Amino acid sequence: MDKQNSSLVQLLLEKIDHLDEAALVKKRVFNVTNLQMYTGWSLSKIYKLTSARLIPFSKPTNGSLFFEREKIEEWLLQNPSYGEAELEEKANAHLKRHHQGNP
Numbered sequence: 001m002d003k004q005n006s007s008l009v010q011l012l013l014e015k016i017d018h019l020d021e022a023a024l025v026k027k028r029v030f031n032v033t034n035l036q037m038y039t040g041w042s043l044s045k046i047y048k049l050t051s052a053r054l055i056p057f058s059k060p061t062n063g064s065l066f067f068e069r070e071k072i073e074e075w076l077l078q079n080p081s082y083g084e085a086e087l088e089e090k091a092n093a094h095l096k097r098h099h100q101g102n103p
Contacts, residue, residue, distance in 0.1 A: 030067040038072070 024030075024038050032046055039046075046065075049055040056071040082090065 028069055030069055030072070032065050032067075035067050035072065038069075039076075 024034060027034060030038060032043065035041070035046055036043060041049075046055075050057050050065055056068065056075055058066045058068070060066065
């Protein structure tokens with residue numbers, strides 16, 4: 001394969017990857033493979049998380065696992081880490097409410 005064809009194949013593969021990613025964002029329910037693509041996690045990590053019941057999932061049959069995209073997103077964002085400016089802003093807002101008599 002010459003260099004021009006190789007570049008074209010690479011471009012097409014990148015376009016396919018982008019289409020796959022766009023399709024994932026539109027899906028409401030993921031299977032294990034979808035979740036792996038969405039998060040970049042290994043199958044082993046996904047199975048460990050489900051086995052330990054650390055991640056929200058459904059298992060309507062004896063073998064298949066399903067994951068609701070919105071619940072996964074909520075779970076992924078449940079323990080945010082704030083930067084210094086955000087922490088200072090939150091602290092100031094809390095102190096302001098406390099001094100105004102609001103909890």
